[in-house]
Each structure stands twice: as C-alpha cells, then as structure tokens.
Amino acid sequence: xxxxxxxxxxxSVVEKEDVTLDCVxxxxxxxxxxxxxxxxxxxxxxxxxxxxxxxEQNEISGRYSWNFQKSTSSFNFTITASQVVDSAVYFCALxxxxxxxxxxxxxxxxxxxx
Amino acid sequence: xxxxxxxxxxxxxxxxxxxxxxxxxISGHNSLFWYRQTMMRGLELLIYFNNNVPIDDxxxxxxxxxxxxxxxxxxxxxxQPSEPRDSAVYFCASxxxxxSNQPQHFGDGTRLSIx
Numbered sequence: 001x002x003x004x005x006x007x008x009x010x011x012s013v014v015e016k017e018d019v020t021l022d023c024v025x026x027x028x029x030x031x032x033x034x035x036x037x038x039x040x041x042x043x044x045x046x047x048x049x050x051x052x053x054x055x056e057q058n059e060i061s062g063r064y065s066w067n068f069q070k071s072t073s074s075f076n077f078t079i080t081a082s083q084v085v086d087s088a089v090y091f092c093a094l095x096x097x098x099x100x101x102x103x104x105x106x107x108x109x110x111x112x113x114x
Numbered sequence: 115x116x117x118x119x120x121x122x123x124x125x126x127x128x129x130x131x132x133x134x135x136x137x138x139x140i141s142g143h144n145s146l147f148w149y150r151q152t153m154m155r156g157l158e159l160l161i162y163f164n165n166n167v168p169i170d171d172x173x174x175x176x177x178x179x180x181x182x183x184x185x186x187x188x189x190x191x192x193x194q195p196s197e198p199r200d201s202a203v204y205f206c207a208s209x210x211x212x213x214s215n216q217p218q219h220f221g222d223g224t225r226l227s228i229x
Contacts, residue, residue: 033215045205045220052215091157095215100145101170102218104157 002027004094006105013082014113021077021108023092029053031097034068034075039107040088051075053097082112116140118221120206126227132194135224138187139208147218148181148191149205157205163189164211196228 003026013019025034036048049059051068059066063080079086092105119138127133139146147162161171163183174181178197183189193200203225207218 035217037220043203043225044222045207047217047219050215050217097215100147100162100164100209100211100215100218101159102147103159106156 002029002032002094002096002103004092004103004105006090006092006108008108009106010109010111012111012113015084016081017112018078018080019082019110019112021079021090021092021110023075023077023105025073025075025092025094027094027096029096033095033097035093035095035102036066036075036077037091037093037104038088039091045091048077079110082110084112084114086110087112118206118208118219120204120221120224122224123222124225124227126229127196128229129197130195132192133196133200133226133228135191135204135206135226137189137191137206137221139189139206140219141187143208143210143219144186145209145211145218146183146189147207147209148189149207149220151203151205151223152201160191198228201226201228 005024032053034051038046056068065078067076089107089109091107093102095102121136145164148160149157151157160173161181162169166183181191203223205220205223207220209216209218
C-alpha cells in the first residue's frame with residue numbers, strides 16, 4: 001500500500017525567509033511518481049511538479065526547488081525568499097507505476113507574513 | 115486553453131435531495147478522476163475513468179454515490195439521497211495518461227453543503 005506523510009501541519013515564516021516542506025512516502029513499487037500541488041486560499045489545486053522514481057536529480061524552478069532522495073524516501077520542497085503570495089496549503093502526492101491513482105499527504109499550511 | 119470545468123461552484127441543498135455534480139475534462143485527456151476533500155479525511159480519490167470506462171471505484175463511499183462518463187468530454191457524480199456528512203469540496207481532475215503517470219489537472223471544485 002502506498003502512503004504519503006507530511007509531518008508539518010502548519011508553518012509560519014516571515015517574508016524573504018527560505019522554507020522547506022517535508023514529504024516522506026512509502027511504496028512497494030520500484031516505479032512510481034511523486035507530485036507537489038499548491039492549494040491557495042481560493043481553493044483550486046495547482047500542479048507544481050512531477051518526478052519519476054528513476055530520476056533523482058534535484059530540480060529548480062525560479063524560487064522553487066525539489067530534493068528527491070530515494071535513500072530516505074523523501075521528496076522535499078523548498079521555497080527560497082518566500083513571498084506572501086506563497087501562502088497556501090501544499091500537498092505532496094504519490095502514484096505507483098501500475099496505475100494513475102494519486103495518494104495525497106495531509107498537506108502543509110504555509111503562511112508567509114509580511 | 116480551457117482547464118477542467120466543474121459546475122456548480124457551490125451547492126446548498128437539504129438532506130434527502132439528489133445532487134448532481136458535473137465535470138468537463140481538458141480536451142484530449144483520457145483519464146478523469148473524482149476526489150472529495152474534507153477537513154477530517156483530506157483529499158480522497160472516489161473513482162477514476164480511463165477512456166470513459168470506470169477503472170477504480172473503491173473509494174466511492176456507498177451506494178448513494180454513483181458516477182458516469184457517457185463520453186470523453188463529460189462526467190457526472192451523483193449523490194442520492196444526500197446526507198449532511200456528504201458536505202465537502204468535490205474536485206474533478208483529468209490527465210493524458212497513455213504512457214506514464216502524467217500530472218492530473220484539477221478543476222476549481224464544487225463546494226457542497228447538505229443541510
């Protein structure tokens with residue numbers, strides 16, 4: 001069975017601080033995919049990134065970066081120089097190679113204060 | 115390009131009434147998913163379709179819930195009869211999933227309140 005754990009329920013930072021959101025996953029498959037989604041206060045779910053289990057290269061997109069480590073089953077998300085507009089709930093999710101079913105973590109509420 | 119379109123955005127109804135939620139996936143996507151989001155249970159997959167065929171409905175709570183996808187551009191999720199515990203935000207998502215697990219793109223959701 002697959003499982004995603006986001007141990008940080010809420011994080012509060014001041015603008016311009018760097019912040020890392022943790023994600024730990026469990027799966028028995030050797031082929032799987034990891035995702036991050038953002039849910040701003042308006043409620044929609046916005047896709048941020050997809051990673052497959054064979055690609056452990058870290059990825060950077062502007063102020064966002066992702067650190068995938070299979071050895072620790074983690075896929076952490078860092079926002080550099082946070083901004084108020086980054087305030088949202090962030091979800092980590094996993095799907096196994098055998099299907100499209102997404103299993104979501106509980107989400108981390110990030111609040112960036114001015 | 116238009117994203118996933120859900121209607122209505124908000125629905126308030128009394129318990130016992132039939133509720134129908136609608137979804138139009140992104141054109142060209144061949145997989146469609148219905149999720150429910152609540153404070154207690156987070157985001158849960160209810161059912162998903164591939165090429166209009168239901169593949170996994172193990173998340174559907176009970177027989178009061180049903181979903182259909184009569185064609186590639188339309189799906190419905192129906193609750194009959196509705197109960198207060200069905201109150202939640204219901205999301206529809208679609209993806210193009212022929213080769214590998216492509217990202218799912220979500221609609222804005224339907225906020226359902228059963229009184």
